Amino acid sequence: GIQVEQSPPDLILQEGANSTLRCNFSDSVNNLQWFHQNPWGQLINLFYIPSGTKQNGRLSATTVATERYSLLYISSSQTTDSGVYFCAVVRDSGYALNFGKGTSLLVTP
């Protein structure tokens, strides 16, 4: 199956700092999503981004499909950004999401 690797596995930031999370995948994909899982377990859709660049407030994401990676940028981090960030992909001709193991982010005051 398709491999999805996220880095770093853990990240600690002070409030106001910026960060970049990376997702590498091993095959062509037709769907790539970034999620934020909050402490209650809810998976929040951040981006649907199989290619290109999108921005939503302090968050932005870029996927370079030909090089098989995606980046999630968090600017001016806040304590409410804490949680686990997952990258998930659907390979071409596939149907279900394959998840990475996530990046656990802690933003301190």
Next chain:
Amino acid sequence: DGGITQSPKYLFRKEGQNVTLSCEQNLNHDAMYWYRQDPGQGLRLIYYSQIVNDFQKGDIAEGYSVSREKKESFPLTVTSAQKNPTAFYLCASSYQGDQPQHFGDGTRLSIL
């Protein structure tokens, strides 16, 4: 309000007992999915369904069963054959596989 509703939020299973987790969506999505999450891990696919009355096994289907009698509903049964059922279960739906998937709030299953 459109969305995906999972119930119950918490569920306890006795040894040898089957339990059923509910998932209902009113997004008019064709495809529905069940995932399992263990502590500190990403999600793994149990079953998925692209259309009513059809479903396929995912990576970890052993000990689970599903049905898809209605477009809106995709219940998951955790059978007594599933020896390690304690986990967080998440249901999702989408128009098709290459379209964004939306998730419910999950059900936490524990063994008594």
